[in-house]
Amino acid sequence: MTSIVRYLSTGELPSEPLKARKLRVVAARYTLVGGELYKRGISSPLLKCLTPEQAHYVLREIHEGICGTHSGGRTLAAKVIRTGYYWPTITIDCMKFTQQCKPCQQHDHRFNEFLEGLQIKHRVTSVEHPQSNGQAEASNKVILKELKRRLGQAKGEWPDHLHEILWAYRCTPQSSTRETPFRLAYGTDAMIPVEVGEPSLRRQQFTEETNVEALNVELDLIEEARDRAVINMEACRTRVSRKHRTKIKPREFQPGDLVSRVVGEARRDRTQGKLAPNWDGPFQVRHNLNNGAYKLEELSGKIVPRTWNVTHLKHYFS
Numbered sequence: 001m002t003s004i005v006r007y008l009s010t011g012e013l014p015s016e017p018l019k020a021r022k023l024r025v026v027a028a029r030y031t032l033v034g035g036e037l038y039k040r041g042i043s044s045p046l047l048k049c050l051t052p053e054q055a056h057y058v059l060r061e062i063h064e065g066i067c068g069t070h071s072g073g074r075t076l077a078a079k080v081i082r083t084g085y086y087w088p089t090i091t092i093d094c095m096k097f098t099q100q101c102k103p104c105q106q107h108d109h110r111f112n113e114f115l116e117g118l119q120i121k122h123r124v125t126s127v128e129h130p131q132s133n134g135q136a137e138a139s140n141k142v143i144l145k146e147l148k149r150r151l152g153q154a155k156g157e158w159p160d161h162l163h164e165i166l167w168a169y170r171c172t173p174q175s176s177t178r179e180t181p182f183r184l185a186y187g188t189d190a191m192i193p194v195e196v197g198e199p200s201l202r203r204q205q206f207t208e209e210t211n212v213e214a215l216n217v218e219l220d221l222i223e224e225a226r227d228r229a230v231i232n233m234e235a236c237r238t239r240v241s242r243k244h245r246t247k248i249k250p251r252e253f254q255p256g257d258l259v260s261r262v263v264g265e266a267r268r269d270r271t272q273g274k275l276a277p278n279w280d281g282p283f284q285v286r287h288n289l290n291n292g293a294y295k296l297e298e299l300s301g302k303i304v305p306r307t308w309n310v311t312h313l314k315h316y317f318s
Contacts (some may be wrong), residue, residue: 001037001049001089008032032058039086046201047086054198059097061194063150067168068143070149073098075175082173083192084200099317112225140250142169146274158275176236177229184226187218215246251310252292258282258316282316 004027006012013020029040030049040045050058062068062079071079073095080090087093099102146165171190172180181188195203214245253259258280268276283304287295294313296304 001051004030005032005037008037033201034204041081041086043081044084046084047081048084048198048201050085050087050198052087055085055090055093058083058085058194058198059093061197062192063097063101064103064150066164066192067171067192069146069165069168069172070101070104071098071172075172078173082189083195084202085198131248139169145276148277151275176233178232179225179229184222184229186217187222187225193311251314253285253288253310253313253315255285255288257285259294259296259313260286260316261304262312279314283318 003014003023007023007027008030013023031038031040031046033046034239037049039049041047058080062083063076064070073091075097077091077094080086080094143162143165147161147167148160150165156195170185171192173180177184179239180189191203258281260279260282263276263278263280267280283296283298285294286303288298289295289307292310293307294310296308298304
């Protein structure tokens with residue numbers, strides 16, 4: 001990035017012709033605005049280029065801040081791009097960041113995804129309104145998962161955090177519609193706190209007069225965005241169904257690997273109810289019995305009783 005900034009500001013090129021030509025080709029995708037480097041994007045006109053320190057702040061704020069939903073690596077990367085930021089290793093950094101997030105590892109829950117793959121409708125409804133499952137139930141699943149990750153052991157504090165989680169959910173692009181619920185309701189994306197802490201392009205160029213006019217234009221175009229979201233939802237359902245029909249790659253662990261173990265009903269803390277963690281650990285694989293079963297031990301070396309099937313284990317990343 002430094003060489004690109006130097007070339008755009010002073011025209012300085014490397015002495016080697018091949019490197020100079022490569023730099024000119026790459027620099028054509030960038031521009032300087034107010035002394036800041038921006039990349040010309042496809043989904044967004046300009047993406048602000050960040051240093052490693054700035055990138056870490058943005059990842060932390062978007063993933064676990066007031067508008068964070070502890071989303072997966074690909075969703076986190078998409079949200080970073082949508083917010084208006086860029087750096088060369090954004091995809092890899094997002095994957096590593098989410099893998100090393102301890103709340104995400106403890107509360108991974110894929111039961112409903114499994115049911116969707118088998119085209120089984122999971123109906124959890126009240127007696128008074130048996131038809132009210134659908135999207136409300138799917139949204140509640142996401143909100144419940146985020147409550148688990150954010151609260152830790154303080155389960156009784158969930159009312160104090162609910163408004164933050166709802167705001168984060170409404171500002172996160174959904175994989176089914178490719179839009180945020182906020183934009184589908186109001187015609188534009190909300191400005192989230194990270195854009196104030198690390199000013200984005202629209203934050204730096206914001207003016208009250210042009211903002212009102214732009215909002216009115218967006219409201220005139222919102223119906224088209226909503227129709228496109230419906231089409232994306234149907235395409236997403238088709239992709240999910242096709243994906244779950246493919247052969248599942250089996251998991252295998254080797255002695256010394258760190259794993260998380262599913263929390264069974266017998267070990268679940270009854271006082272925490274639905275907010276109890278789904279996984280505990282980490283544990284270390286002691287023996288691979290070569291039949292899908294493993295012997296585990298705690299990090300202190302204490303052997304965990306009985307064998308554990310691979311379906312009850314997953315990799316623990318630290």
